[in-house]
Amino acid sequence: MPEAALSLLDVRSLTKRFPVRGTTYKLHAVDDVTFTIAAGESVGLVGESGCGKSTLARLIARLLDPTDGRVFFEGQDIGQIPAARFATTPARARIQMVFQDPADSLNPRFTAFDAIAEPLHRLGRLHERAALRRRVEEVAELVGLPHALLGRYPHQLSGGQQQRVGIGRAVALAPLLLVLDEPTSALDVSVQAVILHLLAELRRQLGLAYLFVSHDLNVVRMITERVLVMYLGKIVEAGPSEVIFDRPAHPYTRALVSAVPVADRAGRRQRIAVTGEPQSAVDPSPHVCRFFGRCPDGFARCEQQMPVLAPVAPDHEAACHLSANTAESPCSSSMAAGPI
């Protein structure tokens, strides 16, 4: 890979294992994930439940500590700072997060004003009341929240308004990277459209980079430039959004894309069935492809050697023995010796 300009976010071999209670087994939630996000870039992270995308999002947002691997942000290794301590470092203000359930992510005893003011107060060191009030009102305007609603409690706000508060407090300190964990999944379709427009507009105005986690492929396609597809803790495909959805290379991505309901009959694809139960994420074998067993195209090599992300086209990678066009070269065999 050519030496690119310093990426905003540089994730290398990031791994998170959770101990299974009462045993020595470990749940491999995120396994050897490597990717980068450039400044101002919008990257999507898709996958189904249990794939580890929420865990990965929380690792990046430094709410969880990694078991292994590195997370570089603006060149600084932030993975080594324990999550508990990270909250009080300056870098905290530059990576923020928006959550899925707006009602759950707002303190029921804090008004909308309190919620937006808190990061300004704690991290922005903005204590003077008048200045704080001004800034909060600025943020409210930025996210389209009427000033009159600032005095309300979460249960007095609609879902869309609650999410605006959630977005407001995340952008109040002008972060560089915003991690969004299914920000519109809990909202009605018309409210979702409004919030998506808001997010696109904010990104344009503030030059934010996004890591947009979602299970809704149609939404991800609209708001991201690149997409990472996750399955059972591993990234199985990465590439530009349009390409991933139009010409998916990995069998899992193909199955995922074919399963999306489509209104227009002409646009419907041949459905690719995914059968059987997923493998367990507890102590999985490092030699067997995670999708083996459910994959319609699996063959012998798939259970002998874990495929790694390899280019299938310029700027498009997939971790599959069938799609990698460098599959048979001796160089890639030694590289594909499996994760350590």
Add this chain to the structure above:
Amino acid sequence: MSALARHAWYVFGDNPVTAGALGLFIALVVLAVVGPMIAPYDPLASDTTMALQAPSRMHWFGTDQVGRDILSRVLAATRLDLMISVAAVALSFVVGSTAGAAAGFFGGWTDRLVTRVTDTIMAFPLFVLAMGIVAALGNTLANIVLATAVINVPFYARMARAEANVRREAGFVEAARLAGNGSARVLAVHVFPNCLPPMVVQASLNLGWAILNAAGLSFIGLGVRPPTPEWGIMVAEGAAFIVSGEWWIALFPGVALMLAVFCFNLLGDGLRDLIDPRRRT
């Protein structure tokens, strides 16, 4: 009217029973404050010539075996009993909820320590433990408060622990970390205040129980010492006279005790509605 006052008006307007309980509570507090001043007689003044007189115009509640006016004694006891119960509940609430919330939030050693201590306390029959504490440390007012508080701590600790444990996973806790709060602040500013509503209900119910506890200790002689007027001790003294027909000596303090406990129990629900912002409309 401020939002809180409006909400209070709504809660009490909607629920006449709670409003009645609030009225009674206010009456009790007023009596506690001014009681001894409006009492017709000195609660400690004895006059054996007037002993064992039935309720009359001179002595509305009658007199006891040494001629003291029961009405005055009941009024004086109101202050004492309320003070004991409020002090005991406040002490156990503060200690128990803080320890429990910390245990539930942090887990690990904090949790183990707090649960061991509460388990130890709960291993004893609680009233017997209170008796033991007072017997060991002496029959002072402070010790009665302490004993009542100690046996009550596990109750709040467990409740706070459970509430904090649940809230620990909530989205707004993660958001609080994102806003730059260290663990201690997340607990103090975000988690703890949200644990309070159910515990406030319990605190109100506890006030009634604490009065009963203090009265019980006094009843068996391990509480307040005579001649101090206290409802429990008065019932104990009056119990001996019921058989011989002087029912008023035990009845009036008993009724006062019952009304106070009843009032606190009813108030519990109303207070929860008031404090929980989710119910504010």
Add this chain to the structure above:
Amino acid sequence: MTQPPLLAVADLSIEFRTREGIVSALDGVSLSVRRGETVGLVGESGSGKSVTALALMGILHPAARVTSGRAVFGGLDLLAASEQQRQDYRGRALSMIFQSPRTALNPIRSIGQQIADVLRRHANLPHAKIKARALELLARVQIPDVERRFDAYPFELSGGMCQRVMIALAIACAPALLIADEPTTGLDVTTQRSILDLLDDLRRTTQMAMILITHDLGLAAERCDRIVVMHAGHVVESAATSSLFTAPRHPYTARLIASTPRPGAKLADLVPIPGTVPDLRGALTACRYRARCERAVAVCDEPPLPRTETDVGHLVACRRPL
């Protein structure tokens, strides 16, 4: 087509008495379902689609009152039926499956026992045959390893499997009509597809009719023969699926389609709907979409809400349809 519909709901109105006033949840809702047909009931939150379903099943909240309307199912008016009659057809001729399958199942009873319960209540089977039939049903909904899973509890199963169990409970007595209230919301898209395929398969083999309630237009478009669009307690449009999508006649329907993310559309193509759903407690205009509609005119305020048939089987509640 001359056969009477299986279910005919006419002019259903329901209100709820709440602390904050009377909520007019449904107003003049009419819809019909023919034998073997799948009707999609589409709308956003607060549109009244779940309330309609619960009213048909007779399990509305006690604060609800049906102020008018009839719902005739197999000759019986469901709304006027006695509790005895309702208990008789519920689970047998008319069934429902819910969102959040794990919470809709009894957590302390094994799934096999729950199916057996339904069979015991409604099916005329000798006691010995009940377990066999329950196992058959579990296999029918494609649950692997049925013998072992018979004694499993809901918490041991995934969301998709729990939904299959709920389907098994619902189809145990071969109902004529199945109401599916957001059956796949919250499930993975691949699981969603297989659940809906299963339902389609069941429908084909038993001629079971289905009302599919969803907020996902794409889903409704794929799976339903006809679609009924609801907004704030009103039915605003009702048509065959293809007509609805190729030529929507109600402004709300058109807006809803335009604000749904779909492949091939850019973010700029996603047009949000202005305004919000009106407060159902306050004074309401004849057309409840009026405040958000760019085509509204003075006559839109005049009651009653019209019901025009712009095409065969295509009904619109609008004075100025597109």
